[in-house]
Amino acid sequence: MKLMKIRDHNELFEAREYREQFENKKEFEDPWPAERVKEVAEWTKTEEYKEKNFARKNIKINPVKACQPLGALFCASGFADTMPFVQGAQGCVAYFRSHLNRHFKEPLAAISTSMTEDAAVFGGLNNMLEGLENAYSLYKPKMLAVSTTCIAEVIGDDLNSYVKTAREKGLIPEDLPVPQAHTPSFVGSQITGYDNEMKAILSTITTGKKSTPNGKVNVIPGFDTYTGNYREMKRLFGIMGVEHTVLADVSDTFDSPNTGEYKLYPGGTPLADAADSINAMATIALQRYSTSKTLEYIEKEWGQKTAVLPPIGIRNTDTFFEEISKISGKPIPQEIEDERGRAVDALVDSHPYVHGKRFALTGDPDLLLGLVSFIMEMGGIPVHIVCTNGDKKFEEEMTNLLTESPFGAEGKVYINRDMWHLRSLLFTDPVDLLIGNSYAKFLWRDTGTPLIRIGFPLFDRHHLHRYPIIGYQGALNMFTQIVNTVLDELDRKTMNTTSFDVIR
């Protein structure tokens, strides 16, 4: 039997009968004249439009940030046998789960207490009590990590007393850890929520656990959505021979092997290890802006040494290993030095294709700091740096970073701005390459700037999160992505010219 040719939406609507349908439908749409649409489209590319665009104060258009509880839930999911438990409306949790499902293409369990109008009036106590009882009976967690959504925060739910009541009523065991973080969406972003939940979990789970030093180093990755980074970090610590505890280890939560069974809790940092983190010799954070409160707590309450060592790019990774070596007293092994050599070799070999290339970037603060540092190392020029969830401190840190290299001279950082601002920048001051998440593809479409997908969320390309972007191997991965995007673009541009080279 000759098989039918099946056309789905990707081809179907290009057919003549559909093009005619769309044209005829305009009769009912009351559309603007085509010339007017064209005129406005051109106007949005101008300096005049850019000024209007940058003058807005009350509205975000295509922002690059998520909300606190998403970060809290992400953090909680990196602890073993832990159910993220959200005191608030159920729609929020449906959204958090979907968002993370779409990025990782993995399942994620999380609970809400389904607060509705009556809870808004009378408070969320009953929701919390029944929620704790049901979640504990059905899903048998060893920790219920609480965060909140707007509703619980606006009405001012007293989480601590609610949990106490649940214990008194015997709905959950007396010794079940139930850390609580307040994570209103109208403060900060997902990186703030990560920090708040991490602090809540660590302060709960380490209570009374202070004993003899365990000789380990704690590693807090921060709101890092690359499962490959977690595996890479563990590999590198293994090579260094440094005993360590990753807090919180989401690598198996969001990248678990398919074994024909569904595990509610597929991995995460064992709770005993997390509890013992108070006895480590130091805590290293790989991001600054998603861990600041946690680090402050660790220094103050645990009396532990902390350091922020973001390992993105060559020099950052150099510093990372030097500091780890100092902290642990272990030398940097030749194996790591060799990895460095291979990454640098790649940068040297391909430099003609990235040298002088101008970049626009958008993403979370720590990612942007790492990327800008790396771009300058390879001879690229960071130009527009847009960070919706960056604060003044970040702005200052980024500005200082840019002054460290002649390649940073053109760079300008924009905090509290969004991708519609970036659109204006890309039209008025075009660049060669754009780095951003999947939603930046609309900028690619509008401005033609080739997009390199690094960040969160990545919905429209598969499995990128499995490949590390930290360490020397991560630098090599990103560099490969960047240089080959340049080469793809070069092929596209030269396909009808004599410059369509096969050896580049």
Add this chain to the structure above:
Amino acid sequence: MSTAIKDTQKMIEEILDAYPEKAKKERAKHLAANDPTGQCSTCQVKSNVKSRPGVMTVRGCAFAGAKGVVWGPVKDQITISHGPIGCGQYSWWARRNYYNGQTGIDTFGTMHITTDFQEKDIVYGGDKGLDGALHELKELFPLAKGIGILSECPVGLIGDDIESVARKVQKEFKIPIVPVRCEGFRGVSQSLGHHIANDTIRDHVLGKGRLDKTTPYDVALIGDYNIGGDAWASRKMLEEMGLRVIAQWTGDASVNEMGIAHKSKLNLIHCYRSMNYICRHMEEEYGTPWAEFNFFGPTKIYQSLRKIASYFDDTIKENAEKMIGKYKPVMDKVIEQFKPKLEGKKVMLYVGGLRPRHTIGAYEDLGMEVIASGYEFGHSDDYKRTYPVMKEGAVIMDDATLYEMEEFTRRLKPDMVGSGIKEKYSYHKLGVPFRQMHSWDYSGPYHGFDGFPVFARDMDMTVNSPTWNLIRKHGVPRKSGDLLGR
């Protein structure tokens, strides 16, 4: 009572045993063994009531229903996610409501536009900022035909008066500024959000559009959100029948179309759940009749074409027959190609809107059987329409939890499951073939004669992908050349 019903009831009881007493009592009302005759009183599920806290419901909220489903797809209005950053972020272009237009210039469907509430907005109120936001949007997007203000939880909790801001600005701009009170804590699911959105269509845009002439063949296509182009595939069929589709709600809709549907001779509603309210209103207020139809799979399509034609003259009736004659050989060929690979396969569905019942016929056209089905946010009228189209003893579930779905899967062993993104990857881990039946797993259209071949192809690739056979079940010893797994 038949054995089929008794067996299913026994299974449900066993599953419910894991719940604490209160939740068990409540959940028992939402799970039932199907009785197609409707005579068995214990076979009716309770629905549209609050989810139990802590059970992991799949449900979303009123904002999702109003912004995500009904208003979001209207292409030439700006939809503001009014409140903190998250709600708009997570619902950003997630439903693939396709539209034609130049995004950011004369259409705005794939944009995430939000007032991004900060603490000061909670303390001092967000109305002033909203007023400013509306003015900034008007300046940057002069071609917008309207602006919708879709409220998130805090807006209602702090007592903002978005209606008065909207009224004031509408006078100034002379385009509809639509305040939608769809805070996520309202109601028990997405469903109330649909209703609230319908009411705001009624109050702010209906009756205000321009339609130069009418004909005896005017219809409006209601409750089709053009996911993967569904509405376009349906529209093509209605036009081929000789009907004139004057409005398409709300997939690829313009504000003008939102204002003229009442002038149609017949409102054709696909997703009854999300837009029956406005159809009833148009019937009462303007005398516009409405009819439900189903464009999934040839059997239902043929029935629906004849049903729709029955409202019109002989020309349309003849056209419907001609179409059936023309497309039946094509549909038969699709069935011939795919049925042998799908015959006898068992399907479990857990979706929303119309799909838990409307897609059953399409599966049956391919020789498959739906053995369990349920709605995230259905009402009793949805279930009444479902009981007769399912077999005796089939599982009916309302607002199912993750735990229940896993248990049903373990016991019923479906050959494929159709549900949403939150369920998808746990089924992949289980090695159970799975298809997203909200977003068509980024495929589509599934509606109409152009959609059925895509549906058939997709179900085949779901059930018969060789990747399922690569899964090595935990604990099963390795044997060379052995196709382990399912």
